[in-house]
Amino acid sequence: MSDAQRDRPTLLGLLPWGERRAVSDALRTETVGGLVLLVAALVALVWANTPWSGAYEALRDTRFGPSAMGLDLSVGHWASDGLLTIFFLVAGIELKRELVVGELRTPAAAALPVVAALCGMAIPAVLCAVVSSAGGGSPTAWAVPMATDIAFALAVLAVLSTSLPSALRAFLLTLAVVDDLGAILIIAVFFTSDLNLLALGGAVACLVLFWLLQRMRVRGWWWYVALGVAAWVLMYNGGIHATVAGVAMGLILRTTPDGAGGAGRGAEKVSPGDRTAHRLRPFSAGVAVPLFALFAAGVSVSPEALGAVFTRPEPLGVVVGLVAGKAIGIFAGTYFTARFTRAQLNPDLAWADVLGLSVLAGIGFTVALLIGELSFPDPAQADHIKAAVLVASVTAATVAAVLLKRRDRIYRRLCQEEDRDDDADGVPDIYQRNERGAA
Incomplete structure (x- = not known):
């Protein structure tokens, strides 16, 4: 290898040890949650297509909650x-x-996943709008195919017993995180009802107080729970989708501990954000998302319903956006970012690996179903969009499985090299060899 090649940045190279541990912890929970999500989605589909579908709809539409606060909502809601x-x-x-x-954290490191994620949102949206409009339909569904469902994608890998090197898994996680931010911005901007400025002002005040308590290092969890619930209620009544309050609180929470490595009562070993994520991620992945899928994925899969996916322009646009748009957008964004920055792909990997991961990102289950509900208030149209999301997610999973399974032997070898710890010191040998080489 020449000096010029050695100095070029490496694309999808070995993750730093600390970053790899954090990614592994997050993905381990998401994988288990993804398997529960698959079961919940299958239960919903089977239940909604049996003679007992009426019971499913009755349960989903059952309303409860304090009506005085505007929260007399259905179970599905x-x-x-x-x-x-x-x-x-x-x-x-x-x-x-x-x-x-x-x-x-740095522009150079962020360039690749951010550009890839943005292309992976823009291209599906454009393709969906073009296909819908060309078929004489409405481009209303343009936002549906923009998000990647990390839990569903990891569940597919787990079912297939497919190993992926940590760099590819981290890249997939980062894509999904940026997608989630894009999705919540779209929900906040494009899917708002009549605004109640007084309620929104109260929600903002709660979030500001939440931020001040974080700045003042107040540790009583009850303050944050009370403010979070109040912000959620006010955000909902303010006309903006209430999930915006969740992502706002997540961005406010500190993710670096105070006094790390220091002594004394004031030192924190774990940041508030990491502590909160550690406690809530199992509930989110194993309960919250599967329950949402249980009440959102129950759509008809009759021949007529499936036929509508490929004969109506809006559902067809969603399928094209998720299956083709995601693959084209993420792969093209990754390839041209590498060319522009003169980065070289990890020599242990190939561009076929990036393509397989790009196709896998076409699994857009949870957030796509949510945006589909918001885009089409009419239940019949919403069911067609949901059916399209299910068809597209299964198609993307199947194609990605074929592409990634072809390389599974290489992935397993790379994973074994990354995990090998002959001296049993808890740190894989590959990191110690890299440190000695650098020295």
């Missing part, structure tokens, strides 16, 4: 506006951690 707030809170914390101590 509580799942989408309430439980998914926990999901977006964890996503906000993860994004904050990436921005402060993770892959997005």
